[in-house]
Amino acid sequence: MNKHILFLIHxxxxxxxxxxxxxxxxxKELSKDYTYFNENKLTDLVKFVPIDYDHVIRDVLNKWQxxxxxxxxxxxxxxxxxxxxxxxxxxxxxxxxxxxWSSVADVIIYxxxxxxxxxxxxxVIKELSDEINSEINExxxxxxxxxxxxxxxxxxxxxxxxxxxxxxGDTQNVFGPxxxxxxSIFMIANTSRLLQTEPKAYDxxxxxxxxxxxxxxxxxxxNFRHELDPVxxxxxxxxxxxxxxxxxxIVQHYRDLGIHGLEHYLDNPRxxxxxLRAVTSRWAITEQEAIKAVDNYRxxxxxxxxxxxxxxxxxxxxxxKNELGQDLMPVDFIKGFIKFYQVINKHxxxxx
Amino acid sequence: MKxxxxxxxxxxxxxxxxxxxxFGQTPSVYYPEKTDWIDKDDSRYITGVKEKFKNQIExxxxxxxxxxxxxxxxxxxxxxxxxxxxxxxxxxxxxxLVNDYTVAVEWAxxxxxxxxxxxxxKFRSGRFQGDVSLGIIIYFSGTDNEIELIPEVVxxxxxxxxxxxxxxxxxxxxxFKKPVREMNLKAIAKAESRWKNYINxxxxxxxxxxxINGYITSFDIQNPPGHQWVIFHHELGxxxxxxxxxxxxxxxxxxxxxxxxxxxxxxxxxxFWGFSGIVTLRDDVGIxxxxxxxxxxxxxxxxxxHDINDDDNFFNDNPFLMLSIDILSYMNxxxxxxxxxxxxxxxxxSIVMLSK
Numbered sequence: 001m002n003k004h005i006l007f008l009i010h011x012x013x014x015x016x017x018x019x020x021x022x023x024x025x026x027x028k029e030l031s032k033d034y035t036y037f038n039e040n041k042l043t044d045l046v047k048f049v050p051i052d053y054d055h056v057i058r059d060v061l062n063k064w065q066x067x068x069x070x071x072x073x074x075x076x077x078x079x080x081x082x083x084x085x086x087x088x089x090x091x092x093x094x095x096x097x098x099x100x101w102s103s104v105a106d107v108i109i110y111x112x113x114x115x116x117x118x119x120x121x122x123x124v125i126k127e128l129s130d131e132i133n134s135e136i137n138e139x140x141x142x143x144x145x146x147x148x149x150x151x152x153x154x155x156x157x158x159x160x161x162x163x164x165x166x167x168x169g170d171t172q173n174v175f176g177p178x179x180x181x182x183x184s185i186f187m188i189a190n191t192s193r194l195l196q197t198e199p200k201a202y203d204x205x206x207x208x209x210x211x212x213x214x215x216x217x218x219x220x221x222x223n224f225r226h227e228l229d230p231v232x233x234x235x236x237x238x239x240x241x242x243x244x245x246x247x248x249x250i251v252q253h254y255r256d257l258g259i260h261g262l263e264h265y266l267d268n269p270r271x272x273x274x275x276l277r278a279v280t281s282r283w284a285i286t287e288q289e290a291i292k293a294v295d296n297y298r299x300x301x302x303x304x305x306x307x308x309x310x311x312x313x314x315x316x317x318x319x320x321k322n323e324l325g326q327d328l329m330p331v332d333f334i335k336g337f338i339k340f341y342q343v344i345n346k347h348x349x350x351x352x
Numbered sequence: 353m354k355x356x357x358x359x360x361x362x363x364x365x366x367x368x369x370x371x372x373x374x375f376g377q378t379p380s381v382y383y384p385e386k387t388d389w390i391d392k393d394d395s396r397y398i399t400g401v402k403e404k405f406k407n408q409i410e411x412x413x414x415x416x417x418x419x420x421x422x423x424x425x426x427x428x429x430x431x432x433x434x435x436x437x438x439x440x441x442x443x444x445x446x447x448x449l450v451n452d453y454t455v456a457v458e459w460a461x462x463x464x465x466x467x468x469x470x471x472x473x474k475f476r477s478g479r480f481q482g483d484v485s486l487g488i489i490i491y492f493s494g495t496d497n498e499i500e501l502i503p504e505v506v507x508x509x510x511x512x513x514x515x516x517x518x519x520x521x522x523x524x525x526x527x528f529k530k531p532v533r534e535m536n537l538k539a540i541a542k543a544e545s546r547w548k549n550y551i552n553x554x555x556x557x558x559x560x561x562x563x564i565n566g567y568i569t570s571f572d573i574q575n576p577p578g579h580q581w582v583i584f585h586h587e588l589g590x591x592x593x594x595x596x597x598x599x600x601x602x603x604x605x606x607x608x609x610x611x612x613x614x615x616x617x618x619x620x621x622x623x624f625w626g627f628s629g630i631v632t633l634r635d636d637v638g639i640x641x642x643x644x645x646x647x648x649x650x651x652x653x654x655x656x657x658h659d660i661n662d663d664d665n666f667f668n669d670n671p672f673l674m675l676s677i678d679i680l681s682y683m684n685x686x687x688x689x690x691x692x693x694x695x696x697x698x699x700x701x702s703i704v705m706l707s708k
Contacts, residue, residue, distance in 0.1 A: 045385045114566030119547045126544045140523030169539030171469045174529045178476035184485040210494025212476045220485035281383040282487030
């Protein structure tokens with residue numbers, strides 16, 4: 001029997017062929033907290049298929065850099081002022097220490113350079129359809145879900161719409177929603193509305209619905225957003241009137257300064273439990289395990305661990321203040337003062 | 353009777369819960385990802401069904417196959433008496449499948465491999481794809497015939513019965529659709545090749561060119577732009593003076609194609625030709641103006657005029673032959689080897705006529 005296929009689509013920035021290793025390892029590591037996955041390896045149940053579209057953008061940027069290099073060299077050799085002569089393309093293809101070209105340019109190219117966004121889309125569509133077809137040929141059917149992050153959510157939205165709605169080869173589209181659909185779509189830090197072109201994010205078929213519904217393309221759509229992640233905030237994806245198969249989950253945890261990062265989102269049980277259950281089974285994580293994981297997951301941890309400790313310290317000071325009250329005998333005041341220093345000493349090491 | 357069936361249902365739940373308590377595990381048939389419940393020799397399994405209907409499948413008599421499978425469920429050997437409404441739901445969907453297929457074939461006219469595309473215009477074939485997005489199997493989700501494959505709804509034998517049949521039919525439907533799926537894939541591959549050729553092998557574009565072309569040319573996901581504007585396009589080239597052939601000198605120049613037009617042809621956008629108005633910059637004879645034609649990525653040939661004698665008239669001096677660096681490197685042209693190369697070119701008949 002075939003495994004559940006989970007397509008992984010990355011966001012902006014440089015992504016090499018093995019970009020998904022850290023994401024897959026993160027999910028594997030998280031799954032080990034649940035008993036079922038100690039007897040059933042996650043990778044025995046789920047086939048992770050990373051989709052890489054970054055190479056299209058890198059090729060474009062490298063070409064711009066190369067095309068301009070000869071011109072700039074010529075200008076130099078011939079005493080021409082090369083400051084404005086394509087000098088701004090000098091580092092277009094560099095991936096090290098080059099946030100503007102290695103990350104920001106991805107978003108600008110995808111959103112505003114329509115010829116390149118179509119090139120990216122057809123590349124991704126081919127990878128998706130080839131994988132689905134290969135699965136059907138081997139096992140008779142394909143159960144597929146998609147996990148996308150940041151810029152990848154906009155890419156995936158556009159690609160899934162085209163994959164399902166286009167008349168490929170002027171024939172009926174058997175990848176279309178009345179013949180086949182995706183199981184779940186997980187959108188993390190969703191920018192599909194922020195970066196939308198045509199079709200608009202709320203008007204496409206990329207929404208949940210039942211079998212045979214030609215206006216929907218998945219059974220379930222889950223939207224994850226961090227409360228302070230600035231990326232999905234402008235033109236937030238927040239549809240009204242969609243079915244109950246659409247869910248929006250806002251997370252509020254802090255483990256790292258990079259709160260936009262995919263692994264940071266996955267770390268939260270309210271994110272990874274949903275994903276793991278959806279690609280395996282409801283019983284893979286019991287209700288008790290889920291409740292315990294969510295209850296025990298503290299809001300602040302790792303790099304933000306001190307925040308929890310400071311909060312505990314402040315709570316204890318507040319309690320002490322309430323105990324002291326207004327009218328104190330001198331002896332009680334001294335006792336309270338000693339207790340105050342004990343509280344400080346108790347928390348001092350932990351916080352620093 | 354109602355009370356008896358209610359009690360039976362209640363007992364079934366109690367039995368399942370006891371089973372779970374004693375054995376601590378939900379039977380594997382309910383898990384979407386588990387396959388150990390499957391007996392490949394079971395007549396309901398895909399292999400047995402395909403073998404049984406081998407002849408019909410061979411002659412593309414799919415309608416007969418679906419009818420037989422729908423009829424077969426009526427006489428299922430599994431005990432459904434305590435869950436007739438679930439059985440009815442599944443039967444309803446089987447009957448709808450048969451009915452929809454029959455209507456589609458009647459409309460399409462013929463039931464054969466070449467006509468699958470037409471049949472699919474009226475036949476929605478995704479009916480038996482199970483929804484596993486909640487970590488359980490749901491058939492016909494969101495419809496009146498929705499069935500959740502969980503212990504509280506169907507017992508283990510009933511779950512096995514439904515799962516065999518639904519998965520078999522779904523796989524058969526995927527096989528039925530295969531000719532059209534292959535056509536879809538071919539179209540996607542073709543679109544990808546076209547876009548790859550356009551971006552990677554087409555006439556190169558600087559950022560402003562690709563930005564502008566993205567808004568003023570027409571294209572779609574299957575067809576890249578058939579034309580491309582060339583706008584302020586920088587290139588290196590070589591100019592050859594034509595005053596005296598034996599004294600021809602070559603000089604590297606900066607060429608700016610001010611405005612031009614490229615046309616793509618070939619089913620995969622594998623070829624292009626075009627032309628541009630150009631300005632060339634060189635330090636010895638000043639600015640040149642002229643035109644260039646392009647044939648594919650390698651062959652670029654043009655003529656430019658410079659105001660050599662400084663009389664504000666560009667066109668009363670001999671023109672320069674303009675070649676791209678690509679064609680130059682192809683010709684391996686250097687001054688000492690010029691005569692030999694010129695003879696080679698003449699014999700190959702690959703050079704454009706030079707004007708005086």
